[in-house]
Amino acid sequence: MKTEKIWDLPTRLFHWTFAASFMTAFAASTREWFLDYHVMAGALVLAGASFRFLWGFSGNRNARFSGFVRGWAEIKSFLTGFIRLNPAKYPGHNPAVGLAVIVMLALAAVLGATGVIVYSGEEMRGPLAGFFSFETAETAGLIHSVAAWSFLALAGVHIAAALLHDVIWKEGLIRSMLTGRKKVESMEDAAVAERPILKKTAFVLFAFVAASAAMLVATGQQASGHAGALVEGNGGFKPLEKNIAYEEECGSCHNAFSPTLLPARSWEKVMAGLAEHFGDDASLPDETSSEIRAWLLASSAERALSEPSKKILSSIGEGAPLRITETAYWKEKHVDIGEEVYSRKSVTSRTNCAACHPGSPWGSFEDRDISVPKV
């Protein structure tokens, strides 16, 4: 037995960065308003994977794919030994981990690609905002979460196996991923060709992907300056225009709800029933009423290009709800908000969208903008 340098520094740095950024991205996906952190951490995952891919052809021999990617027969034989608690010893990655590395890198690539699609098509963010359709983004989102859970499961198995190696067989595996050194019985001196250019490219790629992500988030930030929802108009999409009559007439008694949050059939119903409007007579002169009606219909959920519009629509089916807060999507999104929050002084009511969504008057309900007042 002798102690050998097994892992080169870039491989070790990659390993821990990859693990930390994945866990951060996963944790940040649990709350809407962590979207920026999610995107940044996710980008580090992708940057790490890109780096590791090139490093798999240019790192030291234990880092190279040629050093640990094995055929199915060898993987099976290793796993059989592992189950009998007597696994074959490998100085670097064993054949099972070799497979896991490939799968994790592939999952990272899938996560990165689908993540970009969701960011562009569902969040309407970044340089590709709106490039992918909302429907494409929804499918991509599904793949994104399946891939993320698969990654998490694989990471769990990997950690459990590493603990077994360390606790039962005392291989000092985890320590070796920090120090780079491990006790090995023998290590054949298979020479590997130096590939300095590929090595450098690996680092450049890492920096490039990470920087692109920073740019993605930065441009998203600009766009969220209450840019507001886009609605159909002039053969394309244009920002939602405010309507003064709506703000003055409707907005005097209650929040001037964004027209993008209900379908045209709901607004028709509301405008036809103003004489008995939630128990009050809210009738308007014909002229005003038809102006407001036309504006509401032109800006209704069907015509709006925004995530909540699409999701509210699909959550209500054929229904024509009169209250946004009655829609299944609204309820699902606010399930964690307790009654106490709505009674806070600066909120006063669940109909006060702007208390937590400052961009709501512009039809903007950006995840990053959400801020629930403390009092």
Add this chain to the structure above:
Amino acid sequence: MKTFKGLATLAAVFFAGSVYAAGPNAQMSQVLDGLKKEAGAASFSAEEGRKLYNAKRTHSQKKEERSCTTCHTSNPAASGKSTAGKVIEPLSPSANPQRFTDPKKVEKWFKRNCEWVYERECTPKEKGDFITYMMSLK
């Protein structure tokens, strides 16, 4: 455009403020004169306006007590709250100089809110008393 709007608002606020200091503006004086003629009254009474503001009445259909104070609170200089929970800026010009400067708005809200509280339109005398009461508040 934005700058223009900002300037216009500033001017409006300033103008409204200066008008308040001098009592009702030209347009509102005209409205008050018109109401006086309609009501056949020589002058309006702030005291009557105060009573109207604070009067409580049970709605015939809703069976609930309603008053101006339901939404505007018993202090016209304080912010109120609509039945839908929206904050209403103070009604009294002393706290909110833009109040009672635009005859169209004044008429619109008399119509809507007299209906809400009294289930009828308000009479010219009531309107005149009400405006006079609001203008008299310091």
